[in-house]
Amino acid sequence: MGTESMGLRESKKQETRQLISDHATRLFIEQGFEQTTIAEIATAARVAKKTVTNYFARKEDMALDHHEEFTATLARAVAGRAAGESALAVLRREFAAAVERCDPVAGFAGPEFARMIADSPTLTTRLRELHDRREEALAEALAAAAPGDSPAIAPRAAAALLGAAHRLLFRRIQELTLAGEPNERIAATVAPEATYTFDLLEAGLEAGFGADSEGSADA
Template sequence: MGTESMGLRESKKQETRQLISDHATRLFMEQGFEQTTITEIATAARVAKKTVTNYFPRKEDLALDHHEAFTATLARAVADRAEGESPLAALRREFIAAVETCDPVAGFAGPEFARMIAESPTLSARLRELHDLREEALAQALAAVAPAQDPAVAPRAAAALLGAAHRLLFQRIQELTLAGEPNARIAAVVAPEATYVFDLLGAGLSAGES
């Protein structure tokens, strides 16, 4: 019974968190991120203002509520890759799969959401910070599997290159989204561009190993 009660409480917490996030995102897109207050979000979600800040200590995280999944994506791809698969191959495979499914974590969040971020200096700065955190997590994952003979800087150097590539492709998806292109068209454009980018990375990283 205790375990069941804990499960119900956890489920209720997740429902409340999602409810708050949904109302916040709606208000941000309608009014703008900077113009929307925590009090307005609490009123719309019918919860106390303190409840909102308990679930989301930072206002930016109300809009970018999948930030933990975003920052962990690249490191997880490296850690979970198949035996014998290189980190680059795993990251290429994961990104192409994300494009095929129009994954929001890859940047397919829709024009209203993309515009909300582009028009908010605060959210734009937070997104840049999340890209940096994602690169740091990737560097740690690469360090965990780096050959002993590699120089100490190697994992960070590879993460910088790979992180920059993913940042570029994310921005490309956002750019096409803001231009009014539908997801299917964006995917059709970005897939071959991603192949080109990963081919460049492959040549560069291979040269670094020789």
Template sequence: MGIETPGLRESKKQETRQLISDHATRLFIEQGFEQTTIAEIAAAARVAKKTVTNYFPRKEDLALDHHEEFTASLARAVTGRADGESALAALRREFGTALERRDPVAGFAGPEFARMIADSPTLTARLRDLHDQREEALAAALADAAPDASPAIAPRAAAALLAAAQRLLFQRIQELTLAGHPNDRIAATVAPEAAHVFGLLADCLGDFPAATA
């Protein structure tokens, strides 16, 4: 009998997690999020209900399974910015890259997925929570980057403005997706709109905080 290595075990866990997520997404799109049960997802994935809840403690996480990446994305852009680069410049650059990649974290989830969220009060509320968590993480990153900021509320104020801009652009991409626009057309529409939104913030935020920690 072969010995299962830690790497193999982790690989199998990831495969199981992805299998459950894929079946859950399919059922949510076909039946609606509210109408689909954990038991149905477990049966489709051929696993026990407990296995589903072990991997996804909240039903919403089955649909929004990139939530950790989403909530950390803005803070990560700030902490990883180039030396001397402002938070605004870093987030503007990262958003441009996300547009080029048609990144789901920026809102490129496809019409079926976007409709699934729009039709579910539970998922709509959860997405609002995730936007709030993303803002909180960004505020913490900005506070770390500018520990002596004056007034003390400055990092939170900057985070509120930057996160609101990101939320608006995410919603815009979802709006255009639901209107039936293809991703390339969405990106072409949103790029100049994003430039306008970020431009509005330039006078407010300047180079805050320019220096890396």
């Protein structure tokens, strides 16, 4: 009974968090991020102002409420890759799958959401921070599996290159979204561009961060 009560309580918390995020994002789109107050969000969600700040320490995280998933995606893919699969190979494959399903985490968030971010200096800055955090998490995952004879800077160098590629492709999706292209056409455009981008990285990264000769995964 106690476990069930805890589960219901946690479910209610998640519902409240999502409710606040949904109303906040709607107001941000309608009024602009900087112009929308915490009090307005609380009123729209029918909760106390303190409830809003309890669930969201930062106003921008009400709009970018999947930030934890975003920052973890690359590191999680690398940490969970199959034996013998390189970091580049798994990230290339994962990105292709994200494009195919038009995943919002990859940038397919729709024109209104993309415009909301583009029009807000605060959200634009926060998104850059999230890209940086994602790259840092990737570097940690690469370092955990790096060969012992690799230079100390190798995981960070590889993460910087892979992170830059994902950052570029994310911006490309946003650019096409803001230009009014539908998701299907964006996916058709970005898929070959992603192949080209990852191909540029392949020679350098496979040399130091590929699969080893015995088939076990390194970085």
